Amino acid sequence: MSYYAQELVEEIRSRSDIVDVISGYVKLQRKGSNYVGVCPFHNDRNPSMSVNQPRQMYHCFSCGAGGDVFKFVMDYENLTFPEAVKVLADRAGIELPEQDYSPEARKQADLKEQIMELNRLAGKYYYYMLRQPDGKQGLDYLKGRKLSDETIRKFGLGCSSKRGNDLYKYLKSKGYSDSLLKESGLMQVDERDGMRDKFWNRVMFPIMDSRNRIIGFGGRVMGDAKPKYLNSPETKVFDKSRNLYGLNLARTSRKPNMILCEGYMDVIAMHQAGFNQAVASLGTAFTQQQSVILKRYTNEVLLTYDSDDAGVRAAMRAIPILKDAGLTARVINMEPYKDPDEFIKALGAEEFQKRIDTAESSFFFELRILERQYNFRDPESKTLFFREVAKKLLEFDAGIERNNYIEAAAEKYHLTYDQLVKMVSQTGEQLGNLKKRPEMGNVSRDPARRRQKEDAGVRSQRLLITWMSTSEQLYRNITRYVKPEDFTDELCQKAATLLGTQMEQGHLNPAALFQYFEEGEEQERAAAMFNDSIPALKSREEEEKALQETILRVKQNSIAWQTEHMDPGDMNALQEIVRKRREIEKLHISLD
Structure with a gap:
């Protein structure tokens, strides 16, 4: 790492x-x-x-x-x-x-730094060109889109030359090799003309990372040539699926949401109007990686995709991706205008804020689009639609949230709450999504009851890791009775093993262990364990008793897990489990 x-x-x-x-x-x-x-x-x-x-x-x-x-x-x-x-x-x-650095790592790091420097120089060059006679058409375009000088400066907007090799000549004059220029994505190789600029006769949009470093470019052609928009290819510093346009500015907006747009100009227009939480995907469909990035900064995303069919399809694709990342999605209605830029120019920022305040739940947006496929004058078609509504409702976990949406959907489509609940239940049983109630006296088969029991076992293990990481003395006392293999939760076992390695090296330092937890969920759980507080108790005797009970629960949970996962025919394993049970019965835990 x-x-x-x-x-x-x-x-x-x-x-x-x-x-x-x-x-x-x-x-x-x-x-x-x-x-x-x-x-x-x-x-x-x-x-x-x-x-x-x-x-x-x-x-x-x-x-x-x-x-x-x-x-x-x-x-x-x-x-x-x-x-x-x-x-x-x-x-x-x-x-x-x-x-x-290893030789290969050093080489790759140097290459990244060189490409970043080339991008920086290219950005300065494009920005300079915008104010030159060659850039008049580009500047007129941006001014025609009502962008202020301050906005142009803030986003570093520029213009590429109408000739196809001006940037190449400029960068060659700085001593850069053709092989590096090719790696940068700023050039393309033409069989007839050799190395040429990738971007020419275009308004240029620098794409920046979270540290305001240029990692790539987008370019809009001046005139009717195709493609209308062109993006940098993927390079050592630029991955379209893992970056968002405008995120370098939006991440510090401190707004209660992020606004996801379709294009660069929408983002720029919205920032100029005061909506500085706007971002856009980079010329490709919205990705799972981008949703994870957004989750770092917000819990709610507002979609402002174009109101045409293509925009609706893009929104329908983005909504489940956002939900999977744990984000709430809502859709801003921009009718009768196509996109945020047009809307703000026509009606202003105050009216757009009203549309934000009344943005539609993604659930009802999806239903509204789904309605187009059904004929509500035909009873059979109408019933089929309601079954689709029931399927959508099953996407919510059973409980308050699903009930709230059932109530809202029932009111919207003039059904009673009980009618829709019954339909959801029937649909769930047909799809196998709803579990049958367990027989009385056989609660061990109840998945919810089992999960609750498992969660209690994990909570005890996490609490014990918290105690173990608190001080070296506590660690020594606890590990007289508990070993890493006693932890059935993988993360707890990993943490216990790492703490043990640190103690062998002579110093307990939980903060130094985070580099070994690479997945996001792992890191969050490790942070909760290592940074948690021990429950406040009235006396040292109560604290000692709580710790002793936790140790016993972890040991008992370990034996229960081994029993459940053992081979019934393995007599040696069975004898070992019996021995451990007897040990626990006789166990006297002293923490002095």
């Missing part, structure tokens, strides 16, 4: 106090032994993020985000781990030695 020696990473960590670093992004206030602030990874006005200075970790009790100082910088700045190391090293005044 890192190109740097662990000793160097730990030195950077020790000189990057997490409270000081996070205070540069978020206002923190001391509360007891911790610091609290408004979490920047979801929209909230209340301080739900806790920063633990002694442990050098943070955790949001609302959205689950958490980790160490490197993880915070990675998530806030949208960086890789090595990039976050470099940011914090620069901040701490630590020079990173080049020899810590």
Whole structure:
């Protein structure tokens, strides 16, 4: 995960106090032994993020985000781990030695930096060209779209020459090789004319990463040539599916939502009108990776895709992707206009804000589009539609949320609540989505009851990991009775093993373990374990009793798991389980 020696990473960590670093992004206030602030990874006005200075970790009790100082910088700045190391090293005044890169890693890092520098030079060149006689058509186009000088500057808009090799000549004059220029995506090779500019006679839109570095370009042709819009190809620094246009500005908007647009001009027009939470996908369909990026900054996304058929299809594709990422989706009605740019020009920002305030739930938007396929004058067709409504309602987990949508759908389509509940139930049984109630006296077969029992077992294991990571003395006391293999939850077992490795090396440092948890969900759960607080109890005796009970639950849960997963014919395994049960019965836990 890192190109740097662990000793160097730990030195950077020790000189990057997490409270000081996070205070540069978020206002923190001391509360007891911790610091609290408004979490920047979801929209909230209340301080739900806790920063633990002694442990050098943070955790949001609302959205689950958490980790160490490197993880915070990675998530806030949208960086890789090595990039976050470099940011914090620069901040701490630590020079990173080049020899810590492997030869291949060094080569790739150098290539990325060179491409970034080429993009920076190209961006300056396009911006300069916009104010030259050759760029008059491009400037007239942008002015015709009612963009101010400030907006043009803010987005770094520019123009490529009408000749197909001006940028090539400029960059060659700077000493760059043809092979590097080809790697940059700024050039293309023509069999007849050789190396030529990829973009010419186009208004240019620099695409920036979260650190405001140019990673690619989009270009709109001047005239009627095809394609109308052209994007940079994928390079070492540019992946269309993992970036969003305007995110470098929108991520700091502090608005309660993000607005997802179709094109560059929509984003720019909306920012100019004050809606600085607008972003757009990059010339391709909205992707799962982009939804994950949005989830870092918001819980709600408003769709402003064009109101034509293509825009409706794009919205219908994007909605399930957003839902899968745990985002609430709503759709802004822009009729009678095609897109946000047209709407704002015609009716202004105040009217657009009203459309935001009354944006339609994605659920009812999908139903409204679905209605077009059915004839409500035909009873059979109408019944088929209601069955589709029931299927959509089954996408919500059973409980309050589904009931709320059933009530709303019943009211909208003039059904009674009971009629629609019955239809949902029947549809669910047909699809196998609804579980039959267990027989009395056979509750062990009830999946919900089993999940509840499993969750209790995992909670005990997580709590024990929290205790183990609190102090070296507690760790030693607990591990007299509990070993890593006693944890049936994979993440807890991994954490216990890593803590053990640290203790063997002579020092407990939970914050240094986050680099070993690479998946987002793993990191969140690890953050919750390592950063959690031990339940406050009245006396030391009560604390000791609670810890003893937790150890017993973990041991009992381990034996139960082994029993369930053993081969019934394996007599040795059976004897071992019997032995462990007897051990637990005789176990006397002392934490002195």
